[in-house]
Amino acid sequence: MAEVSALYIYPVKSMAGVALESAELTREGLALDRRWMVITETSGQFMSQRVCPAMATLTASVVGECLVLSDARGETFELSTTAHGPTVEATLFKERVTGIDQGDEVGRWLTERLGAHKGEALRLIRVPENNQRRVEPDVLKADEVHRTGFADGFPFLVAFEASLEALNARIGVESPLSMNRFRPNIVLKGHELAAWSEHGVTGVAACHGQYVLRLCKPCKRCKITTVDQALGVVAGKEPLKTLATMGNVDQTGAFFGENAVLEHGAGYVINVGDAIVLDGGGQ
Known part of the structure; x- marks a missing residue:
């Protein structure tokens, strides 16, 4: 069993994140995210x-x-x-x-x-009221349509605390990198969650089934992860340098977190502390 440990929205794309205790789920992401x-x-x-x-x-x-x-x-x-x-x-x-x-x-x-x-x-x-921007169809089910606002490509980004801990351990810095370097929407934690196991998870669901997100593809990371989010300056080559050597994804590049879409639960509220059931992996 896992739980939601943090929620973030970024009302204006690429500005600082806003931590929330709860957020409404919409088909285009957490309410007010990257609008x-x-x-x-x-x-x-x-x-x-x-x-x-x-x-x-x-x-x-x-x-x-x-x-x-x-x-x-x-x-x-x-x-x-x-x-x-x-x-x-x-x-x-x-x-x-x-x-x-x-x-x-x-x-x-x-x-x-x-x-x-x-x-x-x-x-x-x-974002216009009649937003038509679609998620790339090659990672969706046949005839399925999902839309997103001004996010890079998907309405949700899900990250595991355990993966950040493993990354920081590999980098070996005295001051561990914060999760804000990766700008997720939903962060999950749990004693049984293994580092990088999010890449084997297909679904994230509230334990009583109020909402279900489907994890679609690993998120390939860019130079934004090297920006100190408090100072607004590039702080070096990490974490990209180390992420590219982790082998956490069977692809070339630096990956952290999973892009996701909402399968069920538009209008429901997700809360920090929600108990979460993972489908397809995580242990």
Whole structure:
């Protein structure tokens, strides 16, 4: 038996995570997760810590009907979570996506704090109400459709505490890396959970069956994992250097955590402390 040890959302893609005690499950991820994204004003390229590590120093939280952005100095900017604007196109990796532009003022606020990117000012966009962005179909069941907001590709990322402990033991650092380097949504712990066994798990379910997530594919990690999430700077080559040698996945590269979709339970609430049943592995 396992349990949920932590829950995180990232309302604005690539900004600091928000730890929660409970969260509503939706077909597109935990409620309010990655529903906004920073893009460049002219080319519409998405911004992330890959090219702008300082994004880690900005926090986005939802208070009532407001999205509240905060910087490291405590200065804030508020806008409505339903702010209307023109529909714009943006590029998320090689994919064209649409979003609702959130206005000039928040664009200026972001540009002042993060700087222009390749000479372009920044804008903020929101996932449209009729979001059609689909999860890659080759890892889904036949005729199955799942959608996600502005996450890299899947609505959920599940991680095991035991795997982080094993990674830190291999790296051997005096100050162990925090789970925030990997930006998961759902973290699981349990005395019987073996490190890296998440890659053999096919399902994660509440013990009474209120919700079921299916783990679809290992998450290949990028240079964001090397960013110190408190300082917003690249801190070295770890954990990518060591992850690539772990052999935890039968593929070349650095992997940590599992991408997942919600099979059942939209509208239910997941809580820290929930007892979890794993299907297909974990021991």
